[in-house]
Every structure is written in C-alpha cells, then in structure tokens.
Amino acid sequence: MSEPRADAIIEALLFCSGRSLSCSELATQSSMDEEQIAHCLENLRGQYKRRRGNALQIVEVGGRWSMEVDPRLSSYLPSELRGDIPDRLQRAAALIAYHQPMMQSDLVNMMGPIAYDYVRSLTRLGLVDRRRKGNTRRLQTTRYFAERFQCPHTEPKKVKEWFRQQAEENGISSQSLVDSIRELDPKVGDMDVIPDSDGTEDDIEDQD
Known part of the structure; x- marks a missing residue:
C-alpha cells in the first residue's frame, strides 16, 4: 500500500x-x-x-x-446527534456576547431571577465564562462560543464587535433578543434595565 x-x-x-x-x-x-x-x-x-x-x-x-x-x-439530523443547545440558551449567550463584558446583575435586571439558571447552564455548556467581580460576576464568551456561532475571532472584545455587526445587519437589538427569549420561556421577566455601560475594554479578558 x-x-x-x-x-x-x-x-x-x-x-x-x-x-x-x-x-x-x-x-x-x-x-x-x-x-x-x-x-x-x-x-x-x-x-x-x-x-x-x-x-x-x-x-x-x-x-x-x-x-x-x-x-x-x-435540522435533518436526530436530536441525539446534533448536540443541540436549546434556542433560549443560545439567545441568552448571544445577549451576553452583545453586551460583554456583562455583569450578571445586569442580566438579572433584564431577564429576572431566572437569569441565574441561564448563567449556570451556559457555564456548564462552556459557552460563557463567569468570574467574580465584587458582589456579582462578570460574564463573557468563550472559545467554544466562537466555534459554535462560527465567529472568526475568539478574543471577547473582537467577538463582541463581530456579533454587533452581525446583529446590526440582521436588525437585531438587545431588546429583541430579550423578547425572543421571553417568547420561548415565560419565566423570563420583563426587561427592567438595559445596562448603561457594556463594560470597558480593560474589563475584557482574552480566552486561551
């Protein structure tokens, strides 16, 4: 041979x-x-x-x-072969990507207490990294998020820029993301506060 x-x-x-x-x-x-x-x-x-x-x-x-x-x-594959992540969790991860670095407390203000369950699920799935910052946690996307969403970048700052560009081109806003999650999960509360700040560039930590 x-x-x-x-x-x-x-x-x-x-x-x-x-x-x-x-x-x-x-x-x-x-x-x-x-x-x-x-x-x-x-x-x-x-x-x-x-x-x-x-x-x-x-x-x-x-x-x-x-x-x-x-x-x-x-969509043509059996669910056990797709490794599906529920749409509601994918959209929550997208919301974090849109605002990252995002304080967990801001996500709770937007989605209600159910946000804590979402963050735990997203962390277990490897889509989101959460790190202690004062009395809350700072959330940002991971390398796996970039692979899953076919983003050409892995650094959270660049992922955010890329994701916002994609969102703008498709007419997607922070409000519409929350609304779409609420449609899939009635437990998601009304958006009380949209974060005034998405964090600073210094807050964003690159992933290995």
Whole structure:
C-alpha cells in the first residue's frame, strides 16, 4: 500500500478528533511540520468548499481547525446527534456576547431571577465564562462560543464587535433578543434595565 497523502492524514485526524485542533497539535499527532500542515488545511478547506452538496466543512476559528456538519443540514439530523443547545440558551449567550463584558446583575435586571439558571447552564455548556467581580460576576464568551456561532475571532472584545455587526445587519437589538427569549420561556421577566455601560475594554479578558 502506498503512503497516504498528507492532506488525507490531516483530514483523518480532524474527523477522528471530535474537537478543534491547532496546527501545533496536528503537528504532534502527524509528525509533520506546522507549515506543511497549514498548507494541507487550506487545501482541504478549498476542496470542501468546491464540492457541491457536501455535508461537511472545514472550519477555522482563532487558529484552531475542525470538521463540522454544514449547519444547513442540522435540522435533518436526530436530536441525539446534533448536540443541540436549546434556542433560549443560545439567545441568552448571544445577549451576553452583545453586551460583554456583562455583569450578571445586569442580566438579572433584564431577564429576572431566572437569569441565574441561564448563567449556570451556559457555564456548564462552556459557552460563557463567569468570574467574580465584587458582589456579582462578570460574564463573557468563550472559545467554544466562537466555534459554535462560527465567529472568526475568539478574543471577547473582537467577538463582541463581530456579533454587533452581525446583529446590526440582521436588525437585531438587545431588546429583541430579550423578547425572543421571553417568547420561548415565560419565566423570563420583563426587561427592567438595559445596562448603561457594556463594560470597558480593560474589563475584557482574552480566552486561551
């Protein structure tokens, strides 16, 4: 049997990993150098884009690469295979991305006490990072959030800028996000206060 192509080896590693991988990790697993791996990844991404009706795609987020099912096909998959995150939680994560760094107390003002349950769920899912700040917690998005929402950035500041641009282009506001969550979950209270400040750039901590 002839030696497999370098592209095929990298493709197999992405398929079997079940998570995103950096060029450094792929280099360790394949014994190739990172420059060769970067070239293979770009070739693979191009090949997948050119294939008509392809179910899979090669995605790069923040320097990490993964093989994923085309989002347009997710509704055709059984729920146990989709790894679904409920819409209400996805929208709550989007609300945090819109305002980050966001104080948990501000989220409670917007959604009511049920916000505490949402934050716990989002933290367990790995979409949101919460850290103690005074008597409350500071919330911001994680690398997994960027991968899940196919954001090309992982730094919270850049994620916020990207997300706000997407929201503006689609006519989405902070108010409409809360309204959409309330439609899915009657336990969500009325928006009492929209934060006057979304935090400062110094408050945003980059994720590893």
